[in-house]
Amino acid sequence: MATLFIADLHLSEDQTALNRQFLAFLQGPASQAEALYILGDLFEAWLGDDLIPDFCQPFIQALHNLHQQGVPVYLQHGNRDFLLGETFCTLSGTQLLDDAVLIDLYGIPTLLMHGDLLCTDDIDYQNMRAQLRNPAWIADFLAKPPAERIAMARALREHSKLASSQKSEQIMDVNPQTVRQTLREHELLQLIHGHTHRPAQHRLDLDGKTAWRHVLPDWQSQPGLLYCDTRGCQLRELASL
Numbered sequence: 001m002a003t004l005f006i007a008d009l010h011l012s013e014d015q016t017a018l019n020r021q022f023l024a025f026l027q028g029p030a031s032q033a034e035a036l037y038i039l040g041d042l043f044e045a046w047l048g049d050d051l052i053p054d055f056c057q058p059f060i061q062a063l064h065n066l067h068q069q070g071v072p073v074y075l076q077h078g079n080r081d082f083l084l085g086e087t088f089c090t091l092s093g094t095q096l097l098d099d100a101v102l103i104d105l106y107g108i109p110t111l112l113m114h115g116d117l118l119c120t121d122d123i124d125y126q127n128m129r130a131q132l133r134n135p136a137w138i139a140d141f142l143a144k145p146p147a148e149r150i151a152m153a154r155a156l157r158e159h160s161k162l163a164s165s166q167k168s169e170q171i172m173d174v175n176p177q178t179v180r181q182t183l184r185e186h187e188l189l190q191l192i193h194g195h196t197h198r199p200a201q202h203r204l205d206l207d208g209k210t211a212w213r214h215v216l217p218d219w220q221s222q223p224g225l226l227y228c229d230t231r232g233c234q235l236r237e238l239a240s241l
C-alpha cells in the first residue's frame, strides 16, 4: 500500500485528454492507495461551490467513490482553486487541509504545502495572494452574480499570465532560505509541495541533517505523482503505474 501525492492538474473543460487521464487515475491506481493527497490546483479555476461546472461531475463522483471504497482523499487549496469549499468537499467526500499541514508519513513528520507561499521572491504575487485570500474579499466575490465572477476570474488569469511572462524563472521558484526557515520552524526534514511545476527530489543539508523537498509535477506537461510507502518516496510518471 502506498500514499499518493498529486498537484497542479489544472483541470478545465477544454482539457479533454487530461480529464480522461485523471478520471482513469482515480478509478485505477488511486483506488489501490492507502490515501490520496491533492496539494492544490486540482482545477484551473474555481468560482464558488454554487457554480460547479458540468465537466466536474465525473470527478466529484469518482472522488466520492474513492471515499466509499475507504481511500481517504485530502485536498489543499491552490492559487487557482482556493475557493473550493465545504460543499465541494461534502459532494466529493474529500477533506480540506490547511496550507501548510503536518502529517506523519510512515513515521516521518512531513509538511505538505501547495508551494506558492515558498515563492517569497515574487513580492507582487505575495501581495496579490494576501489580497485574494482576505475573507472580506472572498465573501464579496462569492456574493457577486456568476457573470461578474467569470469576468473577474478571467481578468485575474490574464493579469497573472502577463505578470509571469515578465518575471524571471528564478523569481517564480521557491526561495531556498524560505524553505530552510519553514523546515526549521516546524522542526522537520521532509516537505512535499507543488505549484512551481518543477518536479524534483531535492536533498538538502539542514544544520548537519539530511532534509528532502519533493516537488510534484504538473499534469499538463508531465502527469505523475509522488509515491510513498514504508521504503520512502519516489516521483513516478502516471504511465508507469
Ligand SMILES: [Mn+2]
Residues within 6 Å of the ligand: 008, 040, 041, 078, 079, 080, 114, 116, 194, 195, 196
Ligand atoms: Mn499553483
